[in-house]
Amino acid sequence: MSTRDLVLTALFAAIIVALGLLPPIYVGIVAVPITAQSLGVMMAGVVLGAKRGSIAVLIVIALVAMNLPVLSGGRGGMTALVAPTSGFLYGWVVAAFVTGFLSERLVNAGQSSLVQTVSFFLAAVIGGIFVLYPFGIVFAAIVADVTLQKAFLGSLFYIPGDVIKAFVAALVGRAVMVGYPLLPVRA
Amino acid sequence: MQSLYVEGNSALHRLSPRVKVLSLFLLGLVLFISSNIPLLAVVMLLTVLAYRSVGMPMKESAARLKPIFLTIAFVALITFIVNPWHQALATLLRLTALMLFAAAVTATTTIAQFMDEITTLVRPVERIGWVNATDVGLAVGLVLRFVPEIIARYHAISEAHAARGLKVRPTTILTPLIILTLRDADNVAAAIDARGIRRHVS
């Protein structure tokens, strides 16, 4: 890994941590909060691509494992690694990877701004919702000992917020592409 | 991650960083396994003492913990609604103890010490050939370094909005924030190379 890649992954890990300073919102009686950190995961994929994006998330998980309070609401440690929320946490690695993988394939500098934005949005929705939620739902069902169906219904709460986050990530991804192109050196 | 290093010379400051990092890890494990309320209560009280011993003024230490306390209170409340009361109490004690101890450790350990400890911890794993221990230490150190910088940039950019009479919106904050921090990161990467800090790669 080049020094630049190392520093960029650390930067996005830090961005995810910093987004954790926004207070988490708990809805209903589900112990998984709505958090701005999943926006950071989407942005990592969109801006850094698959490999660097998922490593950024792995760094965050390593910090959690050290018991550092890096998750929203100042959580960390075992209580965050084996909890109803944890499936989402591990799923973030895959979510960033898939978002990045799709961004790398779908977007290039020659496209119109609309195409770029829509493609980033799709990448973020597929990675950050379709791929991520199954991890979260299955894990939550096991840990919290509820039926899959219930866990599935509970996760519907996150959809509106996550769609908005995917949209924000797409706008940011597109703006970075215009203002600080990293994509050519992605891979 | 607001709970960054606080200058001082308390016993915790002087304690070896390795002991601190390991006991943080172990405490997490023990608290997680046990649900014995008296034990949890004692541990929690001990962590209160540890946190107080750092030597921060009462007002500052309370301010640092407020957001975390709110979360803990909420998680305990949920647990209370869906589970028996003693489980909720155990959750409350467990999370509070962990939070206080984590705050005490981060307040008394410098980034340089964290990096050294992590490098040592990861060293055995290096043999698999997947990771380089020095790089893992460096990456963690950089995260700890970048977090306050990102927050400072955030403030600078929202001030720039204010100075131009513009409303602060997520995208108009995030876009310059990410572009500027990317540029900083590129400069940091150049400095790391220029200072010969990652010479193991060449």
Place this chain on the structure above:
Amino acid sequence: MDIRFESAGASFGARVAVEPLTLSLTENRLGVIGLNGSGKTTFARMINGLTKPTTGKVTVNGRDTRDEKTALADVGFIFQSPQNQIILPIVRDDIAFGLKGRGFTKAEIDRKVEMVLTRFNAGELATRRAHELSGGELQIAALCSVLATGPNILILDEPTNQLDLRNRALVQKIIDGLEENVVVITHDLELISGFERVLLFHEGKLAADAPAAEAIAHYRELAA
């Protein structure tokens, strides 16, 4: 312009950045000089309300800065590090962005953007990426963004930082030619050498309030 400080001072925790001072500033050109950390930037931020006085009050054209939730719209500010101030990645977009939500039509905004770019002879910057600009170009882009909104008072914090001789001369010419009221903070003493009123800060206190030559002489003594 009419800026009044009435025993206005600013502290950050225990550190006093600007000691309470009473002043009335009406000159069209004002210079501010002093050693690093002497309080110049804090003083300037008190003028547009980015920093509220922790004691006393500051009024600008009759308005108390404490009453305004945000910074004053008629005081433009070019920051010490102008890269923080450019919000959108492309220069033209950034200039236009500051004009949105002020009731202009799209066509009016475009015209204003062109006008300000022409004014500074900076048409070629329009489509450039802000982060790729050299120091001098960045300074000019920031000026365009701020002046497009038509402020009445303009504060420039170290505008010749990192500039070469040519860009320095350009910025000097621009400053001299501005109709707006201008406050210039600088270590580049030549820039303010013609000003009738220059404030010298020292450790948060006003050490001189005099014509340029006198204030500069005093500054040189302090620095020696």
Place this chain on the structure above:
Amino acid sequence: MDIRFESAGASFGARVAVEPLTLSLTENRLGVIGLNGSGKTTFARMINGLTKPTTGKVTVNGRDTRDEKTALADVGFIFQSPQNQIILPIVRDDIAFGLKGRGFTKAEIDRKVEMVLTRFNAGELATRRAHELSGGELQIAALCSVLATGPNILILDEPTNQLDLRNRALVQKIIDGLEENVVVITHDLELISGFERVLLFHEGKLAADAPAAEAIAHYRELAA
């Protein structure tokens, strides 16, 4: 020092930052001046191998920069914005950090840190946080971090940026006193006015290679 450029040039995509040039630099003091964007920083980065030549080659003390994966260890570099160069928040830690992995024991590292701090009379900076330092202090902290590793050549990119008269004089004194070979890039012409050799860049080309007075005179013409 012995730096050789053999038809060495650098481009970023279509933009040529430094046109191929052939040079041999052996002086103990070298100044580099030129307009914004003329290629000074790129030229300096080619010396320590941060930027590899896209044509020709650069050798430093006999080593080809293209052969080294990373920058050359015996060329120290103080960046145009030193705050990015300080990697750990506490000055002492940062200095020590650059010494790790070079086979020194902990005690040796501590000794070297003390030595360099003493050399610049900067002992009181040791426990300070880098982000709280004033511009001048930051410049000195960066110098300590770089010089602790014992480079043979030191490159300073605009070291007097943002400094007040007092800090400027301090930096000038430090530069004059360095035993190391020094390359100074600057818009602050006084800083290099005593140098025997000064390179003037213009649009990526060498426009002058002469004693200070001559190169500066030429620069003034270009800037007019």
